[in-house]
Amino acid sequence: MWKDWVRPFIRPLPQWSTVAVAPGQQVVTATLHGDGKSMDVTEDHTVASLVPLMIATSLDAGQRPVLQYRESATGKLLGVLRLTRSASVTTEKATITLYYVTAGEHHCLGQPLRAWSTRLQNRVMLKNRAPHHFSPEPAAVQQLMIAYLCPRPTILVSVAAPGHQNIFPMDLIGPLERSGLFSLALRSTSISVPIMRETRKVALSSIPATMKAVVYKLAEQHKHPLADWNALPFPVRPSREFGITVPASALRIQELDIVHSQEVGSHTLFIGRIVSEENLAEGTQLHHTAGFHQAYRRRKGVPFAEV
Numbered sequence: 001m002w003k004d005w006v007r008p009f010i011r012p013l014p015q016w017s018t019v020a021v022a023p024g025q026q027v028v029t030a031t032l033h034g035d036g037k038s039m040d041v042t043e044d045h046t047v048a049s050l051v052p053l054m055i056a057t058s059l060d061a062g063q064r065p066v067l068q069y070r071e072s073a074t075g076k077l078l079g080v081l082r083l084t085r086s087a088s089v090t091t092e093k094a095t096i097t098l099y100y101v102t103a104g105e106h107h108c109l110g111q112p113l114r115a116w117s118t119r120l121q122n123r124v125m126l127k128n129r130a131p132h133h134f135s136p137e138p139a140a141v142q143q144l145m146i147a148y149l150c151p152r153p154t155i156l157v158s159v160a161a162p163g164h165q166n167i168f169p170m171d172l173i174g175p176l177e178r179s180g181l182f183s184l185a186l187r188s189t190s191i192s193v194p195i196m197r198e199t200r201k202v203a204l205s206s207i208p209a210t211m212k213a214v215v216y217k218l219a220e221q222h223k224h225p226l227a228d229w230n231a232l233p234f235p236v237r238p239s240r241e242f243g244i245t246v247p248a249s250a251l252r253i254q255e256l257d258i259v260h261s262q263e264v265g266s267h268t269l270f271i272g273r274i275v276s277e278e279n280l281a282e283g284t285q286l287h288h289t290a291g292f293h294q295a296y297r298r299r300k301g302v303p304f305a306e307v
Contacts, residue, residue: 012120014291015141019304020209020284021151023251028150029072032057034065041067046174046183047147049265053101053140055083055147056269058179060097069149078293079106079146091260091271094179098264104143108296117292118142145290151304154215154286157184158203159192160244165229166192167245168221171288172267173204182256184270190222193268200258202272203239205250209286209307241276251285253278 021027032041041057045067048056055067067081083099090096109117122138129135136144154171172185184202186193196202207215214233229236235248241255256272263269289304297303 012124013117013295015121015125015145016148016288017291017294017304018212018307019151019287019289019294020307021153021287021304023153023206023285025151025287026072028078029070030150031068031070032059032061032065033068034061034063037061041177042150043175044177046176046185047144047172048098048183048185048269049267050136050144050172050187051140051266053136053143054086054265055081055099055101056089056096056176056183056185056264057099058094058096058176058181060085060088060095065099069146077107078296079108079149080104081143081146089260089262089269089271091179091181094176094181096176096179096181096183096271101140101143101147104146106146106149106290106292108149108290108292114292145292148288148290149293151287151289151293153206154288156205156207156215156218156247156250157186157192158205158239158244158246159195159199160242161195161199164192164195164225165245166195166221166225167232168192168218169207169215176271180273181259181271182254182274184256184272185264185267186270187222187266188263188268190268191224192222196258196270197261197268200272201242201244202256202258202270203242203244203246204254204256205246206252206254207247207286208249208251208281209284209305211247211249212286212307215286239276240278249281251279251281251283253280 045057048054069079082103086098125138237248255276258272260271
């Protein structure tokens with residue numbers, strides 16, 4: 001146990017923890033405070049861009065709202081993001097508000113450990129930064145980790161069109177509950193972005209945590225399309241409405257009809273409606289959370305199961 005206390009002082013905590021969490025996490029609650037109101041946005045905010053770091057929500061909370069993350073069981077404040085209103089995205093029936101993240105702080109570690117851990121992490125990020133390579137500033141990565149205090153599910157996205165087929169992981173995804181919409185933020189250099197904008201249909205597969213290695217391997221498909229569905233290392237089947245190939249072992253399959261897309265900073269933001277949903281199996285799903293969040297939970301004796 002004492003090693004868990006000493007370790008962060010001598011080497012940086014991992015930026016991210018890959019964990020197994022039941023779908024529809026209830027561990028952390030997100031609340032948006034602005035214009036004299038407080039609104040639960042646990043299921044109504046997503047990351048829209050990494051550079052600059054931006055948050056999307058179907059609520060307009062004024063010019064400079066604050067997004068707070070609290071432990072659901074105790075109400076303890078885990079982290080805060082300070083936002084500045086950027087623009088609105090208007091679809092056929094709803095308006096999505098975009099916010100720049102201007103500042104943030106977390107409370108998972110006490111001082112001086114918090115400042116020291118941040119310094120160690122930032123130093124590693126700067127040391128490993130490759131020239132001319134996509135890489136957010138360390139301060140933005142620290143703020144992004146706060147957004148991951150709500151553990152974020154990793155899904156596989158399937159795309160199909162004549163001459164192009166692909167499947168790749170994403171975790172910049174999530175519902176915009178009050179609007180009834182769902183968003184995906186995909187780096188604009190990803191090979192399948194033009195196809196998604198053209199076909200306006202994708203299938204989303206919720207993946208068991210045990211498939212981590214396979215999912216991570218498929219990250220290379222952001223750079224080139226899949227040559228053959230039969231080459232995948234797992235059984236596949238067609239989705240219910242669109243007939244797009246998906247993993248047969250998925251916990252849930254959702255088909256998304258894309259109603260709007262636009263470039264937002266470094267990413268293309270896709271907004272759509274879920275047109276079908278198949279709940280196929282129970283089990284824990286692959287998620288990511290901040291390393292300092294897992295460290296906090298470990299000290300309390302309730303860490304997430306890591307995979």
